Amino acid sequence: MHPLHIKTADGVFTAWLTPRGLARLEFPANAAIRKTAPPLPQALRPLGRAVTLALQRCLTGRAPAALPPMDLCGTAFQKAVWQALLSIPAGRTATYSQVAEKIKAPRATRAVGSACGANPVPIFVPCHRVLPKTHGLGGFSAGLEWKRLLLAREGFSR
DNA sequence: TCCGTATTGAACT
DNA sequence: AGTTCAATACGGA
Numbered sequence: 001m002h003p004l005h006i007k008t009a010d011g012v013f014t015a016w017l018t019p020r021g022l023a024r025l026e027f028p029a030n031a032a033i034r035k036t037a038p039p040l041p042q043a044l045r046p047l048g049r050a051v052t053l054a055l056q057r058c059l060t061g062r063a064p065a066a067l068p069p070m071d072l073c074g075t076a077f078q079k080a081v082w083q084a085l086l087s088i089p090a091g092r093t094a095t096y097s098q099v100a101e102k103i104k105a106p107r108a109t110r111a112v113g114s115a116c117g118a119n120p121v122p123i124f125v126p127c128h129r130v131l132p133k134t135h136g137l138g139g140f141s142a143g144l145e146w147k148r149l150l151l152a153r154e155g156f157s158r
Numbered sequence: 159t160c161c162g163t164a165t166t167g168a169a170c171t
Numbered sequence: 172a173g174t175t176c177a178a179t180a181c182g183g184a
Contacts, residue, residue: 075181075182077180077181077182078181078182095165096164096165096166097165097166100165100180105180105181107178107179107180108179108180108181109165109166109179109180110163110164110165110166110178110179110180110181111163111165111179111180111181111182112164112165112180112181113163113164113165114162114163114164114180114181114182115164115181115182116164117163117164118182127164130164131164132164132165132166133165133166133167134165134166134167136164137164138164138165139163139164140164141164144164147164159184160183160184161182161183161184162181162182162183163180163181163182165178165179166177166178166179167176167177167178168175168176168177169174169175169176169177170173170174170175170176171172171173171174171175
């Protein structure tokens with residue numbers, strides 16, 4: 001996997017690329033002890049460019065025309081959840097139980113939460129658009145502040 | 159096996 | 172209207 005640092009107004013993200021697509025996206029590190037990334041191999045440069053552009057658009061609340069290819073690895077259940085998340089448009093939200101229904105596992109609402117937490121590519125796979133049915137914001141692997149910020153950028157407020 | 163979880167809804171104050 | 176609590180599917184150890 002090849003790291004790619006992406007500068008944005010919100011900090012430096014790190015994307016991990018494979019020939020199959022974007023495998024992981026990391027939020028800006030707290031202490032930012034960050035090695036300089038080796039140059040990307042030629043073959044991955046178009047992917048790197050696509051990821052960079054899409055990330056910049058997502059961070060300003062505008063859905064990119066197309067998401068870059070992604071190389072998601074996880075269990076069948078997790079992939080089903082992540083797939084379902086991709087169908088939630090920017091500015092809309094779903095509840096954990098709605099996602100569970102969508103993947104035909106209506107009683108797996110808690111498991112959906114776990115799968116969201118295991119999502120390797122936040123933002124593009126929009127786990128921030130999944131909220132508890134009644135109270136609060138649920139959780140977010142990179143911290144609830146990010147979840148709030150992303151939702152706010154998409155024009156959603158609670 | 160057993161344990162923890164980014165939930166839920168019903169049954170309680 | 173707020174709080175407790177058991178049921179629950181899943182993944183990791």
